[in-house]
Every structure is written in structure tokens, then in C-alpha cells.
Amino acid sequence: MSVALPQSHLPRAEDFLLWPPAIQPYGFRIVDRLFAHRVVAGSGAPTPLPRGREIAPRYQVDGVEHDVASFMDRNFISGLLVIRDGSVALERYGLGLQEGDRWSTMSTIKSMTAMLIGAAVHDGAIPSIDEHVTRWLPALRGSAYDGVSLRHLMTMSSGVRWNEDYTDRDSDVNRYSKSMADRVPGGVLKLMSGLPRQHAPGTSFLYNSGDTFLLGAALTAAVGMPLADYMSQKVWKPAGMECDAFYTLESEGGQEIGGSRAGMCLRDFGRFALFVLNDGVISGNRVLPEGWVEAAATPAFAVPDPTPIFDITHYGYSWWLGRDVMSALGFAGQRIDIFRKDRLIVITLGAFPQPPHAPPGDHDRRAEVVHFTNAVRACF
Numbered sequence: 001m002s003v004a005l006p007q008s009h010l011p012r013a014e015d016f017l018l019w020p021p022a023i024q025p026y027g028f029r030i031v032d033r034l035f036a037h038r039v040v041a042g043s044g045a046p047t048p049l050p051r052g053r054e055i056a057p058r059y060q061v062d063g064v065e066h067d068v069a070s071f072m073d074r075n076f077i078s079g080l081l082v083i084r085d086g087s088v089a090l091e092r093y094g095l096g097l098q099e100g101d102r103w104s105t106m107s108t109i110k111s112m113t114a115m116l117i118g119a120a121v122h123d124g125a126i127p128s129i130d131e132h133v134t135r136w137l138p139a140l141r142g143s144a145y146d147g148v149s150l151r152h153l154m155t156m157s158s159g160v161r162w163n164e165d166y167t168d169r170d171s172d173v174n175r176y177s178k179s180m181a182d183r184v185p186g187g188v189l190k191l192m193s194g195l196p197r198q199h200a201p202g203t204s205f206l207y208n209s210g211d212t213f214l215l216g217a218a219l220t221a222a223v224g225m226p227l228a229d230y231m232s233q234k235v236w237k238p239a240g241m242e243c244d245a246f247y248t249l250e251s252e253g254g255q256e257i258g259g260s261r262a263g264m265c266l267r268d269f270g271r272f273a274l275f276v277l278n279d280g281v282i283s284g285n286r287v288l289p290e291g292w293v294e295a296a297a298t299p300a301f302a303v304p305d306p307t308p309i310f311d312i313t314h315y316g317y318s319w320w321l322g323r324d325v326m327s328a329l330g331f332a333g334q335r336i337d338i339f340r341k342d343r344l345i346v347i348t349l350g351a352f353p354q355p356p357h358a359p360p361g362d363h364d365r366r367a368e369v370v371h372f373t374n375a376v377r378a379c380f
Contacts, residue, residue, distance in 0.1 A: 010034060013181035016261065017166040017174060017331065017354070024332060024351035025078060025095040028104040031263050036183050036252045038228040040236050040245040042268075047240025049267060052087030057375035061368060068092060071372050075365045076333065078103060079266040079349035082376055086274065086343075089379070093266070095351060100243055102263035103349050106330025109247075110212045112272060113227070113258040114154050114318035116219060118280065118292040119234045125222045129154065133214055136221035139189055144197035145214070152201045153215040154317045155300040161198035162208040166331070167355050173209055185251040188213055205301035205315060209259045212318065213250075216258020227256040238282045239275055241268045260331075266349065273336050273345040276326075297326045297340070311370045333365060337373055344380065346373045 011019055011027045013034040019027055027034070058067050068090070072080065078097040082090040097103055105112075120126040129150040134141050144160045152158045163171040172195070179187035192210045199206075220227050228247045236245065245264035247256035264272075280288025299314035299321055309329065314321040320329050328336040333350025352358075352365045 014178045016177055016181070018169075019354075020357045021076070021351065021353040024353075025076075025097075028078070028332070028351060029097065029101055031104045031248060031261050032102070032246050035180055035257075035261065036249040036254065037246040037263075038226055038249055038256060039232075040228045040247060040262075040264075041232045042241040042244050043237045043239075045240060046242030047271065049083070049270065050087040052084065052089050055082065055089045055376065055379040057090075057372065057379050059371045059375035061363070061371060066372075071368070074363070075368055076351045076353070077348055078351060079269075079347065081266050081270045081345070081347040083270050083274065083345040084343060084380055088270075090376070091266070097266070097349070099267075100265055102243060102245065102265050104330075104334070105260075105262040105264060105269075106332060106334045107209065107212075107260050108269075108328035108330040108334050108336055109262040110209075110259045110318045111328035111336070112231075112262075113212060113216050113219070114296065115276065115280070115288065115292075116227070116231060116234065117150060117154065117215065117317075118288040118296070119230070120219055120223050121292070122287065122289045123223070125224075126150065126219075133218050136218040137189070137214060140193050140214070143193040144195055145192070148201045150215065150218060153211045153218075155202075156205050156207050156211060156315060156318075157202050157301060158206075158208060158211050159197055159199035159201045159204060160192075160195045160206075160208065160211070162195065162206060162210060164207050164209060176210055176213075180248065180250055180257060183249075183251040183254075185254055188250045188255070188257075189217065205303065212259025213255075213257055215318075217255050219258070220255065227258060234287050235272065235275060235282070236268075238285065238287070239271050241271055243268055266347065269336060269347045269349070270345060273338050273347065277338055277340060277343065277345060293340075297321060309366050309370070333369070335369060339377065342377065342380065344377065346376050348372075 011023045072094045078095040080092040148158045164173045165171040243265040296317035311322040312320045320327040333352040335348045337346040
């Protein structure tokens with residue numbers, strides 16, 4: 001007979017992309033309890049973020065004016081950080097998130113992982129981003145990934161057929177998610193190697209979370225260490241990140257998921273954005289090749305029209321691109337906006353209700369984030 005002991009109930013990991021709004025803010029803070037993960041070790045000596053004058057942006061939607069508090073309440077915002085010229089101009093927490101808590105990156109980690117490719121190029125571990133992924137992942141030989149390069153993976157142009165429909169339990173992205181939840185060793189690589197080809201590599205844009213998994217796996221093989229350790233060595237420790245971050249893994253002790261559901265604290269999102277804004281240089285030491293950030297922010301493909309986010313028009317090296325902005329975007333409201341000319345960073349973390357849970361006639365939260373960000377820009 002079992003003894004009735006207290007237990008914590010955790011949301012179903014395989015339903016990660018399908019959670020209702022009541023579960024999202026809790027689940028997004030405890031991703032490392034739901035999936036296998038590997039720590040990205042910080043420095044132990046955080047680099048301070050200077051404090052500047054606090055701004056108070058206001059904007060209008062349908063003739064109604066909103067301030068910061070209204071923006072956060074209306075749009076289920078958990079974290080808000082504005083940095084201008086290296087100094088914090090606004091920092092807010094909501095939905096139970098506290099300083100030092102880690103929140104799920106969702107797909108914003110794709111943009112960060114792609115920056116590490118640049119570090120490996122700078123280190124000489126990757127001779128060219130036009131090398132084929134099968135050089136490092138021979139298990140993909142004979143699959144639709146023959147002839148697919150690292151550049152193709154970074155620009156979502158592998159040509160492999162993929163369904164990224166989060167509401168369809170049988171979609172490729174949800175089969176990928178279930179394999180991670182079940183912690184199947186080699187399960188994601190097996191899934192990817194069985195996909196058919198739809199277009200010739202490099203000819204067409206199709207958003208594919210699995211492509212970034214392969215990018216991270218190839219990077220791991222190229223540098224000869226786990227992706228989390230390489231991120232720690234090249235960025236987390238040198239940049240003085242204040243919290244250990246984590247990558248989730250496809251299985252216990254397995255390959256990092258380079259393209260989704262990592263975890264880090266709000267101010268470290270900001271420090272990574274500063275790393276990009278500073279052209280991949282940390283404390284005078286170049287981590288990325290000169291010109292890499294500019295190349296990452298150069299359009300490779302136009303995104304499908306109409307784009308679901310009206311200010312975004314193109315895609316680069318795993319960064320979404322618009323007028324004067326390079327953005328890392330993630331499921332349910334995660335966004336890093338870097339305005340390089342303005343020396344401005346705007347980070348929003350959130351828990352946007354997703355179909356089928358979003359109420360009928362609900363307002364467009366992604367569009368409202370853009371309105372808010374424009375109001376932030378007007379403060380300077």
C-alpha cells in the first residue's frame with residue numbers, strides 16, 4: 001500500500017505548445033523541471049547594468065491611451081526590459097516572474113544559437129557556413145538533408161518539408177516536442193532524417209524548428225563540446241551573465257535543443273542583446289568574426305506575405321528583420337528587438353493565450369507590442 005505523500009503537480013511536457021493560459025505563466029518558469037536540460041554556467045561575477053533615466057512610454061490603440069502598466073496587463077507580459085546606450089531605462093516584472101527567475105526563451109534561442117555559429121567560424125572550428133550539415137551529422141546522409149548547408153539551416157531554407165502548426169498534435173513540430181517530452185535518445189535526429197524534400201536547398205523560406213536543432217547538433221560536433229558548454233565559454237562567462245541559463249535536451253545527457261525552450265533571466269536576455277549590439281565583442285575581445293552581425297542582419301529571404309507580425313519583412317541568419325530592427329521572436333510573446341542605429345534594446349517576455357484558448361475577437365498582442373516599442377523609441 002502506497003503512503004499518501006505530498007507531490008507537486010507539473011503540467012504535461014508534451015502539451016507544452018498547447019497549454020491553456022492558466023498554465024502558461026507557471027510552466028514557462030519551470031521548463032527545466034519538465035525536460036532534460038544542461039546548464040549554461042554563468043560567471044559568478046555579474047557585469048552590472050548601469051541605471052539611466054526611467055522612461056514612461058504611452059501609446060494609443062483604437063483611440064484609447066495606454067501606459068506601461070496597461071500594456072503589461074492587457075498583453076500578459078511577464079518581463080519588460082529597455083536598454084539604451086548600455087543603461088537600463090525600464091525594467092518590469094509580471095505574472096509572478098521575479099528578478100533572477102528563468103523564463104522560457106521559446107524560439108528566441110534560435111537567434112542566439114546562430115550567433116554561436118559565428119563564434120565557431122571565428123575559432124576555426126567551422127571553415128565555412130556553406131559546408132554541408134552531413135559533414136558533422138553523417139546520420140543524415142541519404143536523407144532530404146543531403147546538400148543542405150549550415151547557411152541553409154540558419155536561413156530556414158533547407159527545402160525539407162515541415163509542418164510548424166502548433167495546434168495540430170500530429171504536426172512535425174508537435175511530434176518533435178513529444179519526442180523531447182518522452183526523452184527519446186536520438187529521437188529528434190531520427191524524426192528529421194525521415195522527412196521528405198519539398199524544395200531544392202536555398203531556394204525557399206520555410207520556418208522549421210527542426211532545422212535549428214540540426215544546426216546546434218552540427219555545432220556541437222564541430223567544436224567538440226556540448227552546446228551549453230560552448231555558450232558558457234564564449235558568451236555567458238565572458239559577458240558576466242548573472243544567472244546560470246540552460247538548454248533543454250532531446251534526452252537525458254543528450255543533444256541540446258538549439259532552437260527552442262531554453263531558459264534565462266530577463267537581464268541576461270538584455271546582456272546577450274548587448275553582445276549583439278556591440279558587434280560580438282566582449283570587454284575588447286572579439287568573439288564573432290568582424291561583419292558577422294551585419295551579415296546576420298542582411299535579408300536572405302522575404303517572409304511570407306502577409307506576415308503575422310506586421311513590422312517584420314525578411315529573415316537573415318536566424319534573425320527576423322524589419323525596418324531598422326533585428327528581432328529574435330518566440331512563441332507566446334517572447335521578443336528581443338535590437339535597433340542598432342539607435343543603440344536601443346527592447347525585450348518583452350509574455351504568455352500570450354494561444355489557439356484554441358485565445359478568446360474570440362481578442363486583440364492582436366503582437367501588433368500591440370510593436371505599438372509599445374514605437375512608443376519606447378519616441379522617448380529618446
